[in-house]
Amino acid sequence: MGLLDGKVAIITGAGNGIGRAHALLFAKEGASVVVNDVGGARDGSAAGDTSAADAVVRELTQAGGKAVASHDSVATAEGADALIKKAVDTFGRVDILVNNAGILRDKSFTKMDEAMWDSVIAVHLKGTFLVSQAFVKQAIAQNSAGDPNERKGARIVNTTSVSGMMGNFGQANYAAAKAGIYGLTRTMSIELQKHRITVNALAPIAKTRMTEDLPMFHGVDTMTPEHISPAALFLASDLCGDRTGHVLAVAGARLYAFKIIETPGKFKDEASGVWTAQEIADNWDAIVKS
Numbered sequence: 001m002g003l004l005d006g007k008v009a010i011i012t013g014a015g016n017g018i019g020r021a022h023a024l025l026f027a028k029e030g031a032s033v034v035v036n037d038v039g040g041a042r043d044g045s046a047a048g049d050t051s052a053a054d055a056v057v058r059e060l061t062q063a064g065g066k067a068v069a070s071h072d073s074v075a076t077a078e079g080a081d082a083l084i085k086k087a088v089d090t091f092g093r094v095d096i097l098v099n100n101a102g103i104l105r106d107k108s109f110t111k112m113d114e115a116m117w118d119s120v121i122a123v124h125l126k127g128t129f130l131v132s133q134a135f136v137k138q139a140i141a142q143n144s145a146g147d148p149n150e151r152k153g154a155r156i157v158n159t160t161s162v163s164g165m166m167g168n169f170g171q172a173n174y175a176a177a178k179a180g181i182y183g184l185t186r187t188m189s190i191e192l193q194k195h196r197i198t199v200n201a202l203a204p205i206a207k208t209r210m211t212e213d214l215p216m217f218h219g220v221d222t223m224t225p226e227h228i229s230p231a232a233l234f235l236a237s238d239l240c241g242d243r244t245g246h247v248l249a250v251a252g253a254r255l256y257a258f259k260i261i262e263t264p265g266k267f268k269d270e271a272s273g274v275w276t277a278q279e280i281a282d283n284w285d286a287i288v289k290s
């Protein structure tokens, strides 16, 4: 018995790195997998190369799994719709979506041009929105039929990043996209609860073609995509239960979570309740203390 027996899982950006590891594990756990990848280089150039997704599908089917390739870009509405249609045409339904596709165009803030900003936001943030919306429409339509007590839910796993949660030098576009995915995850988790759709996010750190030239990964082989995928499996399986709106972070053997903290703050005791700028300066420590 696999944890995902009978489920149909769509994994975007599954031709390489972390997405590929998710696809291998999900198929091993019994899911029928749609391996989506537009191909191309780390910065999104030369997209349209179908070999990455096709190679992973070959790997999965040779191991006895069920898989189909999608070469659609997540960054356009047409691509997102075609991806969901591919899942339904091939496997008849959708149950799990992992939004994992990504590109990198790093530059320090003052040197970052509009094209670098637009392309990174388009793949990560807009791509997560577009594919999720097409997925949710299909999940609601297919699951609203039949006995309400037997209605199935669905599960979405988004991919954010430490950079989005904490900020990182040279990644204004990427950090903004990943922080946006955090806000999107929170809002989707609230709105989709009534449809029994859980929406959580992963914040991975792993050595892939995206990160292998970072000094922290030189000579390090203990932070692999295979360390990340069990966390995606947990969030995509019924082991996750009703948990929704969480960010699970994985870095090698370390598993932790990101949370937003709201401090208790301080009330102004005068009737007007209006703080002056000077009073904010004078009370700073009390206001921000957690």
Ligand code: NAI
Residues within 6 Å of the ligand: 012, 013, 014, 015, 016, 017, 018, 019, 036, 037, 038, 039, 040, 041, 042, 044, 052, 072, 073, 074, 075, 099, 100, 101, 102, 103, 123, 127, 159, 160, 161, 162, 203, 204, 205, 206, 207, 208, 209, 210, 211
């Ligand atoms: P990767 O470069 O190995 O894989 C990303 C895949 O997404 C590639 O195969 C690429 O072709 C595909 N892709 C790019 N644009 C696409 C589009 N428009 N439509 C469909 N597919 C597209 O990178 P990696 O490291 O596996 O990253 C996976 C996810 O994890 C990304 O969202 C990344 O931002 C995130 N992440 C990775 C970290 C790491 O340490 N490797 C750290 C934090 C986040």
